[in-house]
Amino acid sequence: MHKKNTNKTMQDVARLAGVSMMTVSRVLRNEMKVRETTRRKVQAAIKELEYRPNISARSLASAKSHLIGFLYQNPSEGYVGQLLIGAMKKAQLRDYSLVLSNLDGTKTNVSDVLKSLLESSHVDGIILTPPFSDSEEILDMLQAVQLPTVRISPEQKECPFPFVCMDEAKAAFDMTSYLVDRGHTKIAFIKGHPDHSGSHLRYDGFMQALAAHQINLPDHYTPQGMFNYQSGFEAAEKLMLLADKPTAIFAANDDMAAATLSAAQKHHLLVPETISVVGFDDAPIATSIWPRLTTVRQPILEMAEMATDLLIDELTGKRDKTKPRQNTMDYQLTIRDTVQSLN
Amino acid sequence: MHKKNTNKTMQDVARLAGVSMMTVSRVLRNEMKVRETTRRKVQAAIKELEYRPNISARSLASAKSHLIGFLYQNPSEGYVGQLLIGAMKKAQLRDYSLVLSNLDGTKTNVSDVLKSLLESSHVDGIILTPPFSDSEEILDMLQAVQLPTVRISPEQKECPFPFVCMDEAKAAFDMTSYLVDRGHTKIAFIKGHPDHSGSHLRYDGFMQALAAHQINLPDHYTPQGMFNYQSGFEAAEKLMLLADKPTAIFAANDDMAAATLSAAQKHHLLVPETISVVGFDDAPIATSIWPRLTTVRQPILEMAEMATDLLIDELTGKRDKTKPRQNTMDYQLTIRDTVQSLN
DNA sequence: CTGAAAGCGCTTACAG
């Protein structure tokens, strides 16, 4: 019953357009070597018949699965969620599906998990998200099997796989400067998960800004967090218990910034009156807390979309040679309500 | 290169096991009519060859896509996220893939979106999440095309499609009673999105508990929310501005309960000392805020898993006639730190 | 309980 539109086949289109299946196939795959008039005839026939190619048949014949593996870990739900939505959207648009692979609990043998993913799913390509974008183990394996791969926010730019990233160090530098401009000199920084390159980049930017403004960094002002809420809460509490409290806390991501707000509440510190807080990402949580978080907006969704496009271009041989394989996107300081000016 | 394991085909297994492809296929699909000794031989061969069936070939031959449509809307990210994880996990386990369809921006023509999903994706079945589990428009369409469908947390139990739910009214009743037992009599309720059946069920349970305990409900004590943070925040503020403030607020879901905590902070009300707050769902946010939220734990993930199983059983003809098609799962009051006893 | 044959709807070389 619901197959009424299913039984229109390439043969039908070919017949209606007065060409061979081969030509229809060419038009469908956007190959260049088709005469313009022929192309139009075929496209008209496709439209009239409401023809939809059968993905299974295509996959079988081409020995391609039209599946993309999406490797992730989940320290920060909001971040990964955005990434996923962007990738999913683009994939769907271009007739690919995502196979999600959560490598959370697998500290020991990431490569085993990857291997079984490759064997069982027959993915055509891989999207790597932090911290896997910089995992030598994974990168080596992928290169060995020559599986097209694209990376999101890697630190290592030399690796041959294309990527899309953001200048996280510069963004952290700018955010720190913003704080300094508002009169803050006692600024603490909650570090992110050490496996994630973003942690280092953001920390570096913070340190550089401090140096540039000749600001001293007191002891104990850079507690370690893990990018999740719990670790951020604990790190923030340490800071709040210090005799010489900071006037501003820069958390390496929004989840930890949100946790810092909670910790402030627990310790009866008013944000931003008593203590200013800024985050990084502009994840959904940034506007789901009160006060709304001042943070660095990363175009997370757009980064995922671009990465997915890059990969599919490569898979379909549509790679535009003029398009860069290394893309650095813009960020933006998003000023909301968690910073007080001391001037 | 990465296809080393791909080229093992059913033919190879058949040869090694000394049977026909037909028999291998039967074993693979767990059909009953295979002699036990034959089955073992085949299974051994599969194992030895590390044979993995080619999904595309199977789909093509069987005219089934092995795709399941997952319809959702996104008022509460945490809730949908859990649902998604559960469904995804089970689907993957049983060789199915999910096609996500977000019906958020499409107030007007849900049926158009559904129609195009059916035509373009050739899904074998559908998982309906709230509020679509009760959408007559969608239910009618799905029945018309006879597409196997399973529903999560519907209100209408009469519809022929199987479902899995929870006794939300009873859970709300219990939570309200819990508040009453702790001496609260001035209890407000922030209502959920009117399209979601859960909103009514939870509200009903709340009202019944009040009646059972002969507690009066002051005017303005049941502001309307929409299940998201923003609406919860506004509703909570209204309550906090009342001359006759409640001592406890029951938000119809955790997102709105979290917002209530934020609103309390804005208005310098201490939780739970000055005002108690409870939620519903036990979504991830419940423990990502401070104080940690007392709430009703719904087994969201498990519900999605069961629903997916139900659907795949039906799709593969494995439906166990003894298994109920209507499943009501257990809930649990999860007591954390946002309720103060007045006794 | 088991098998030989046909075919699912495409794409891939290979010609022209």
Place this chain on the structure above:
DNA sequence: CTGAAAGCGCTTACAG
């Protein structure tokens, strides 16, 4: 620029 043939790896009737 276009086409005829073969085949991708399974499952579906149909026999026995």
